Amino acid sequence: MQNRIVMLADFDYFYAQCEELRDPAIKDKPIVVGVYSGRTEESGAVSTSNYVARKYAVKSGMPLFLAKRKLEGTDAVFFHVDHEYYDQISDRIMQIFRGYATSLEQVSVDEAYLDVTEQVEGSFEKAREYAQKIKADVKTQVGISFTIGVGPNKLVAKIACDSQKPDGLTIVRPEEARFFLAPLDVDRLLGVGKKTMVRMEQMGIKTIGDLAKYDCQRLIEVFGKVIGIYFHNAANAVDNEAVVEQGEAESISRIGTLKQDTRDLEFILQKTTELTADVYREVSEKNLSFKTVAIYMVMVDLSSKTRSITLEQPAKSKAAIETNVRLLFEKYLAESTLEIRRVGVKVSGFSREEPKQKQLSSFFQSI
DNA sequence: CACCCATGTCGAC
């Protein structure tokens, strides 16, 4: 694990680029890919947008009505997310990546780490040409552009990647890594978002360089042992995490927005029945048993709650999800007053154990 | 103590 060379490949404005690939005629227009909640015709949020739309300050996660307002007067095009299509394209690219790396760690639909130490014989010089070759290959075969960051570990590769996109290639050598990170704001580190940045600011930490100098013991006191040490190491460009194949998902969930805000149990269960059916289909396709069933609620004020129950035995039937979801909602509704906007169903604690005796229904369903 | 459970927070994408 000495002197590794790690790449992070991140597809450019991915969902929106997929839409451009499907219909190149729209390439010069602002493109927004949205998740539509179904509450009203236009309610939902931005999943991503192309760089033309980004010039108008459209951002991932933004409510669609805001994106529409910002793009008023342009010939912007809006799409509903089409995960099947994006997954297909992603799978083809990931397959190509496999041929270029000793190990591949796919971290999302559009991001993967490649350990290419052997392929480039430990040389960052060769890594540049190698990265260009991968980019050209994918561009030719699939037609998608992406950005590559190269570094001595995953952490540095990630930040290198973020530093120049789209269609970028940034290489940070081990001896440069600390100096490369030092001037950047702390939120460039994986795991530092808005809340943590504010806390760090109050501690007088603004840049990664500030964090690197900060007393490690103090960090542990403030953030806990695991995260404190992680922050200390990360700020010093130290990261020994190997590039490893991702295992199977540890939870499967579905969440949806209700047509109206409500506290009515039957109205809620009508929605969770659909969600449960979806969760169940995926669980049974993968032939998984689960041990924990959870519900999720988002209130009108956008605050959220979860409730969960761990079963005595692993289960695998739809009924096992449904009855527990009902139980959990009955219990929760009795102890709160806020109206509910969105609800979710989640199962976790997977195994391939067969439920012991009883639950004949699941036996028959599995035939 | 080690491990499990329930819940919450935060963050990434």
Add this chain to the structure above:
DNA sequence: TTACGGTCGACATGGGTG
């Protein structure tokens, strides 16, 4: 006088058990 997605994982905390 509005209006705002979905899915996943890591970790902390505070309770329990053997």
